[in-house]
Amino acid sequence: MTKLPVKITVLVDYEAAEGLETEHGFAAWVEVGDHNILFDTGQTGAMQANTARLGIKLNQAEALVLSHGHFDHTGTLPDFLAENEAAQVYLAHGAHIDRYSCKPGTPVRSIGMPEKSRQALARIPAERLHELKAPHYLLPGVGITGPVPRITSFEDVGGPFFLDPDNREDDSIKDDQSMWFETDEGLVILLGCCHAGLVNTLEYIRKISGIRKLRGIIGGMHLVNANQQRLDQTFDEMKNWQPEFLVPCHCTGQNAAEQMQQAIGCGIVKTGYAGMVINAGRMS
Ligand SMILES: [Zn+2]
Numbered sequence: 001m002t003k004l005p006v007k008i009t010v011l012v013d014y015e016a017a018e019g020l021e022t023e024h025g026f027a028a029w030v031e032v033g034d035h036n037i038l039f040d041t042g043q044t045g046a047m048q049a050n051t052a053r054l055g056i057k058l059n060q061a062e063a064l065v066l067s068h069g070h071f072d073h074t075g076t077l078p079d080f081l082a083e084n085e086a087a088q089v090y091l092a093h094g095a096h097i098d099r100y101s102c103k104p105g106t107p108v109r110s111i112g113m114p115e116k117s118r119q120a121l122a123r124i125p126a127e128r129l130h131e132l133k134a135p136h137y138l139l140p141g142v143g144i145t146g147p148v149p150r151i152t153s154f155e156d157v158g159g160p161f162f163l164d165p166d167n168r169e170d171d172s173i174k175d176d177q178s179m180w181f182e183t184d185e186g187l188v189i190l191l192g193c194c195h196a197g198l199v200n201t202l203e204y205i206r207k208i209s210g211i212r213k214l215r216g217i218i219g220g221m222h223l224v225n226a227n228q229q230r231l232d233q234t235f236d237e238m239k240n241w242q243p244e245f246l247v248p249c250h251c252t253g254q255n256a257a258e259q260m261q262q263a264i265g266c267g268i269v270k271t272g273y274a275g276m277v278i279n280a281g282r283m284s
């Protein structure tokens with residue numbers, strides 16, 4: 001049997017290769033052999049500009065996976081759906097609820113999926129829309145976690161997130177989900193924001209897949225608001241994982257990414273940027 005290469009291209013991030021646009025948001029293009037998957041859509045259009053420059057055709061995606069219902073991951077969903085009328089769309093249950101953030105001293109912000117994205121989702125034929133409540137294999141060895149159980153004591157959602165504008169009810173961002181790839185070299189994990197927590201997410205994927213070895217992690221690790229204790233505990237876990245590569249993107253936070261590099265090693269930790277290509281391994 002031929003081995004399928006797994007190639008992941010970062011499409012949207014704070015940083016970008018020359019000639020590509022930056023944005024507060026995240027999106028990645030995944031190729032598994034000749035299967036193409038879009039993971040998140042960014043916020044305002046960097047994805048469209050960057051895919052055009054990279055020669056990536058969004059209408060060739062057979063699936064769109066949304067990591068969670070925040071505006072910076074779902075903003076250009078209508079544009080994608082206008083361009084691609086065949087892709088299966090996967091999101092976790094609850095991704096389109098109203099949600100807010102309120103940092104001390106700043107006005108409350110609505111940060112859920114934009115209205116136009118919700119309307120676009122509502123127009124997708126039911127047979128193309130998949131609201132996950134449990135893990136799902138998209139292809140053999142290519143999985144989507146669905147909602148991730150929270151087991152660690154030191155990981156939280158990573159910010160002042162609420163379900164109402166009066167900040168009465170915390171938003172546990174239950175719909176946060178990630179993807180994994182069972183390569184011959186171990187698990188490769190692709191994160192949107194990872195509000196579920198890195199350790200929670202990896203342990204869940206290990207349980208579902210039955211594979212312990214981690215090859216690498218790419219994506220938003222949402223450590224931007226993490227206190228030093230959480231950072232230290234996360235880095236201690238990371239050392240035990242012995243990954244070949246870690247690619248912090250998006251909401252990982254510069255301080256966390258720099259400390260990660262010091263703790264784990266600059267040969268392993270490489271900060272992501274739009275245009276970065278990760279040849280993530282091969283799948284039997
Ligand atoms: Zn984000």
Ligand SMILES: [Zn+2]
Nearest residue numbers: 068070193195
């Ligand atoms: Zn988020």
